[in-house]
Structures are given as structure tokens and as C-alpha cells.
Amino acid sequence: MASNCSLCSVCDNRQTAKFSVVWCSECDEGLCGDCKEYHSISKDTKNHGTYSIAEHTKLPTELLQVAQVCKIHKEEYRFFCTKHDCPCCKKCKKSHKECKGLTDINEIIQEVKTSNAFYEIEQTLREVVENIKILSTNRKENLELLENKRRKIEAEIKYARTKVNHHLDQIQADLMKELMAVQHQESSKIQNVLSSLNLKEKEITELQVNIDNIKQKASDLQAFLTIKVLEKSLAVEEKNIQSIANSGIVNKVNISCQINQLLQQITASVSKFGEINVSSDPYQLPIQKQKDREAQIMLAVPTRNIGNLALTLQKRINTKLSDVQGCSLLPKGRMVFSCYEQEKIKVFKSNGSKDFEINDIGKVVDVVFIGDGCIAVTSGHSNKISIIDIPTKLM
Template sequence: MANNWSLCGACYSRHLIKPSEVWCSECNAGLCRGCKKHHSVSKDTQNHTVEYKKLPTEVVQIAQVCKIHKERYELFCRKHDCPCCKICGITHNDCESLFDINEYTKNVKTSNAFREIEKTLLEVVNNIKRIITNREDNLESLKNKEKEIENVIKQIRTRINKHLDQLQDDLILNLMEIEQLENSKIQKLLTALKNQEEEITEYQENFTIIKQHASELQIFLAMKNLEKDIAVKEQFIESITKSDSMNQVNISCQVNQLSLQEMTASVQRCVKINVSSNPCDLSIQKQKDRQAQISVAHSTRKIDSLTLTLQNHINTGLKNVRGCSLLPGGRMVFSCFSQNKLSVFKSVGLQDFEIKNIADTFDVVYIGNDCIAVSSGKSFPINVINIKKNKREKTIKVSTFSDGVKYNDGVAYIDGNLIYCGREEGLPMISCFDGSVTNIVSNNALSYASYVSTFRNKLFYTIHRDDSVTCCDFQGKILWTFSDASVLKTPLGISTDNNGNVFVAGANTDNVIVFSPDGKRYRELLSHEDGLIRPQVLHYDTSTDKLLVANEKNDAFLYDVK
């Protein structure tokens, strides 16, 4: 019965069968209602962590003790990629990579490996959705082509006599059979893809639950299992993209005009339905591939060698600008806090369109798939706006009536999560997928209109009330802080380039300062002489090496950075 999560372990040892209500990760046993109360007051177990059965069954059932020696796992062998008890450790004496398992499980929820699995899960789901969309588009095009060819056939039918009625029926039947055959192939692939999507979605849901409720060891061991499962899913996607099933299927017809002119007793087929299959132009790119491309494309640049060339001077016509972002294709978006609207500009600097009536608008950040996230600057939700459809797609709540008022000012996006400046709450990170929240920096209250940016495993944020710029890691550990009002007064917008250099807008010094990644050196890049008058926000586009700087009113400037 050992480790049976569904039954109370204490009762079972007394030959009683009772269902468990909670699970104690340290006792590695389930507890019924009565035993749970005793467990919570017992001197030996009152400090144990018990959890309601929210964890997936396969995670709860992961053994935390050695199956052979019945001892708790205390070591981990990197060579054999397995946990060991002290007795097992003797057999691994020759393994140089034998370490204390507590060092591996410490801070596992915020480890790079944990975040990497989250990123990969999100990436796999997105890739599956892209393939599904591609195949559904192909289905729609097949239907459209079917209608086109059917019209051609009907037009031909009008040119001949009634003896060709049967020919028309045969042709349409042939068309339907071919379309249905190709349809069935794609439907079969779609069914398989949707099954995979459901499995990955379940992994994501389970992973979120694990993150919130599992013990460190459970998470670590669950990660090992998930890594193998994810690898299988990635191989599945890769095999699909390389197979003929991803070819773009098309149907067409050939009309034999000569046969139409030969009106004889024996009428031959004058139309042939053809099927062509062309390679799909959909590319599935892994995050690891993108990281490799970035590392090759960008060489290390020091702040002393940076040069800015003005590309465009944009007249936004806005007042109280609180956010800006460069979009794919060179477009730009600005948020106007006083008028609660977004203004999108073309790459040439002319206004494209406005989006109004979407509640309060503070900072903006591009999150992919033609969508931007817009913070409120108040306690209202963060809105996700589709700038292609010009409509709100989603709202992400940051506070409820039960947990009080929680603000959201500056916002940054990283791997499916939004990190926002929450004033007294510090820097919470909220998942765009399920809305779960993790507090990264909770011991340092931020001021109103603080902004945040990320680079790899570091966070950078501004606090204008003490004229400071701070760098910390994802565990909230402060790495460096800069504060000198004679250099940078009222720092607001902040952004980073591909090398970790930090760009900050100084509203009351009318300048933009760039800091080295370690915060030890700084340099003034732009000043009042360059047209900066109370610059509020800026955004560095790492894909194009462009820097967008926006004044509080009217003027914005786009620079090429070398």
C-alpha cells in the first residue's frame, strides 16, 4: 500500500480503509480527516507541509524514498541522472557528479530548467495551434476550390445538350471523392494534432498545479518525467513538418475545349480533376534555435561604442504618453493615459489607426500573434488587444474584492508571462495562460509610474521617487542599484538591448542614459538638445536594433543603434 495517495496511510497501517483528504509530502502518505487533525498538532509532524489533492496523480505517486532501501533520497547522480539514498550513494562512489539533492531542489520553481520546461510547453502548444490553423486554412481553400470547379463544370454543362447530364454528375462525384479523400487525410492529421494539443494542455495545467502545490523534490522528479514526454511531443511535431502530410494540397481542373466542339454520340470527358501537393511554407522554429540565431547575429557591444542615428521624428499628437512599443513590420504603438486610447503609427511615421474605449491605458508591450498587453496604471485588469482586429481579446485580472486593490503600471513580457510594477506589491509575474501569479520582488515597494524590463535571468526597474534604477535576479536578489539625480532625475521608461545594456528615460533631466549590464558604467546618449522634453518611455527592439523614445507630449524619435 506504500505511497497510495488515495487512502489514509495511518489508517491502513491499522487495517482500516479510509479515503485520504490531504497528502503529506514529508511522510509520503495520504491522511484522512481525523488523522489530518492529529498530524497537525503532533510535535513531530506539526510543521510538515500537507496539500489538498490538487497535484496530478502521477506526481503524487512519484516515490520520494528509495524503493530498494526504503530511505529518503538525499543525493543525485548527474552521471546516471537519478536520485539516490545514502546507501545507494555507496555504489556511486566512482561517480564524480554525485551531489546533495537539496542543492538541486533548492529554488527549483524559479530555476532556469523549470522556466525552460514552461517555455517549451508553451512553445509546443503554440506550434500545434499554428499547424492546426494551417490545415484548417487548407480545408477552407479546398472547399473554395471545389466551389470554383463546380461552377466551371456547370458552365460547361450549359454548352452541351441533355445527354451530357450524366457526365456532369460523374464529374461532380469525382470532384467530391477527390476532395473528400484529401479532406480525410487532413482531418486525420488534425485529429492527431488536437489529441496532442489536449495532452500538452493537460501537461501545462498539471505543471501550473505542480508549481503551486508540489514539494521541491516532487517538482524536480516531475520535471525529469516531463522532459522526456516533451521530447517525444517535439519529435512528433518535427516529424509532421518534414512529412508529406504538411504539403499544401490543392485541387484544380483541366478543360478540354476540343472535346466540347466534337458533339458526337460518344462524348468523352472534357474535364479532369487534378490534385497538386506543394510544400507548406509554415516554419516551426524552436526557442533554442532562436537563441542560437540571436547569439550569432549580435556581437557584444560596449556602451562607449554605441552610436545613434535619427531615422524618424514622429508627431504623435498625444498628451500624457505613458507607453510605447515597436511592432513587427516597423509599426509603432503609443498609449495615451489621459484619453484612454492607443495610437498605432506606420513605419513611415504617419498615423495608421486608433483604438479607443478599452478602459484605462498605461504601458504597452507586444506579446506576439498580433497582440499587445496594455496595463491600466490603476487597479483595473491588464487588457490584451489584437491590433490586427482592433479589438480586446482577453482581460487579465490582477486584483479581486477579496485581496484588495492591486495596481499595474509598467509591464514587460517574457515567455508567456507578464511582469508588471505593482507598487506596494513589488514585481508580480502573472501567466497569460492561466492567470497564476508569482511574486518576484516583494520586499521593495515601487512608486507610481515605475517601469520594468528583462534580459535573460535579470530584471531592471525604475523607481522615480528616489531617482533609482535597480537590477535584480528572478529570485528578487538585488544585484545593483544606481541613484544620482544629477545624472538621471525621475527615471521612467526602461528597456534593454541584446547585450544587456540598459536604456532609461529621465523625465526631469530631459535625457536618455545607457548603463552597462553590471551597472558600473553609464553614458548619456540623448539630451534636451536632441529634442527630448520630459521623455516618458522608450523601447529597444532587439530584432532590428531600433530605439523608440517618446516625450510626454507630441514628439517621439526613432533611432538606429549601431
């Protein structure tokens, strides 16, 4: 990568400072207006694509930081090692002598922008963005759920408090009513005793007045006879008063209240109004995932001229099938074959042994693995395509 994209690299090598107007990715350098013209007609560079420096500066940092020369030997990359998945220069090639997948990098990069690797990356990026949106939506919904739950719990707490307050107010009112009734009842009893005593006191006071009158105005005989009558009356009154004094009527009446122990224990035993609990329930999000990643988003070595290929026999498999019309590779090295006459497909393990077969599915012509544990089977008679789930063996 050129050290300064704003200056023309060619002019800079000539010790001349000119501002670049375009950038050539193939040459990895900026060009001024004059060098741009020469670059566009030169035999070696006329097919190179260029674009403005303004567009170049807007490219992502990841792309601008990609080195097109070997960081160790400072030479251009000439080869690509598929075994180690890395580019190599001529000097790097010495350390990859034993690697069978060492290929001319120019063969690999042909039509790379329209390759399956780019398509896979674009698909994955779209899926990642969609999955981020799904996760964001999920979290936003959870935030809204928490807000609604908080409001609901607040209402429950207030209702519980109101219910407790109402119940306490009711039983307090009942107790106050009972207190008033008991006080009134006991006070009435005492008032009755007081009324009776007041009446007795009035009668005795009248007798005292009568005694004074007798002393002053009655004859001795009258006084004697009156005294005898009064003695009997007083004896009865004294007996009545003594009876009242000895009865429970004059007991000191008191009232008290024993507060329910459960209420007394509220402040001691109930230290919290309630408890807030947090739970986390599993939730399966519909995360999208690329169905078939067998290529693992890597640059594949381009197909070479068939005349230069040397074939090596790896394995022989006896399918015991007649009239095999199609076959396809499955994950983990398995293989599937379609048989037209026997109306079946047969799956073999990587070691060549039989895994399973599905019979009576019609005159099958071809079979292909389509990813996500499924294979597609075409029929010669019905002109239809059947999808078979490999794990369940169901269509």
C-alpha cells in the first residue's frame, strides 16, 4: 500500500511531487493526470481499472489495510497455499515445498468478484444484519415487558397496601365501637348506684331535720316513741348500706385493651412488604444461518485444463444398484445414489458401507444435496421434485 495516496507514486519515484487524481488497485498506487494517461495506454496497465482519489479515501479501513505484498520479504504475492490458506511470494514458496495446494495466485483471483465466496460473504452479511435486527427487536420487546411488569407490580403493591389499610381501619373501628359500648355500659351501672345512694342520702337528711324538730317541739312521750320507730328504720338502712358496701357494686371498675399479638408482631416479623424476583426464561430466536457452508467461504482453486489433470483412484464402492441415474456428496463424506429402475435412493457412509435406503419413491432420475440435512430428488415420470429430510428419511 502506498505510503501517501494523495501523491502520484510515479512522480514521487522521480523526486517530483504531484497530486494524484486516480487510484489503481492493481498497481496499488495513486496517479496524477499525466501518469494516468500513460497508465491507460501502456500495454501492461491499459486493462487496469482506476477510480478517483476521493472514492479511494472513502473505502473501508479493512480494505485499505490489506497488504498486496509480502510483509516479510516485501515482494509481490505470486502463489496461494490452500493448505495454509495464505498468499505467498517467491521466497515464501521455499517454506511451502511440501504443500500440494500451492497454486499460481493469478489463477485463483480470476473472476473472484463473481465467485461463490463473494456471494457467500454477501449472504452472510445480510444474515448477520438481519440477526442483529432480530436480537435488537427482542431486547426492545424485553425492555417494554419489564416496564409493563413494573407498572403491574406497583399496582399490586398499592392494592395490597390499600387492602391491609382497609382491613386495619375496619377492625380498629370495630374495637373503638366496642370500647365505647363497654364504657357506656359500666358507666350506666355506676350511675344507677349513685342515684340510689343520692336517694338514701336525701332520706337520711330529712330524718336529721325531723330529729331536731322532735327535740324542740315534741313531748317526751312523742320523742320516745318516734326514736323507737327511727331506730328500726335506721337499722334497716344500715343493713342495706353494709350490704351495698360488701357487694361487688362498689368494686373499682376498670377497662383495658389487649392488642392482638399478630398485630404487635407485624413490625417485628414482617420486615419486608414483599420481594422482587428476577427470572430468565429461555427464548428461541429465529436466527438465520447460511444453510450450506461446506465451502467455508474460502477461495476455491479454479478448474484447470482437463488435459493437464492426473486422476488418482481413491475408493471403489459397490452400490449393488442397476441403472444409477444420479449421485451427490453429503456432509461427513457420505454419498447418495439414485436408481431409476429400482425406484430407490441409497446412502453410503464415507467408508463405502451402506447407511440406509429409501424405496418405492418412483422413477428417480437425479439426486442432489441442497443443505440443511435435505436432498432433492427429480422424477422422470411425474416431472416433480421431492425434498427428503435425511435425519427423518421423510419426504
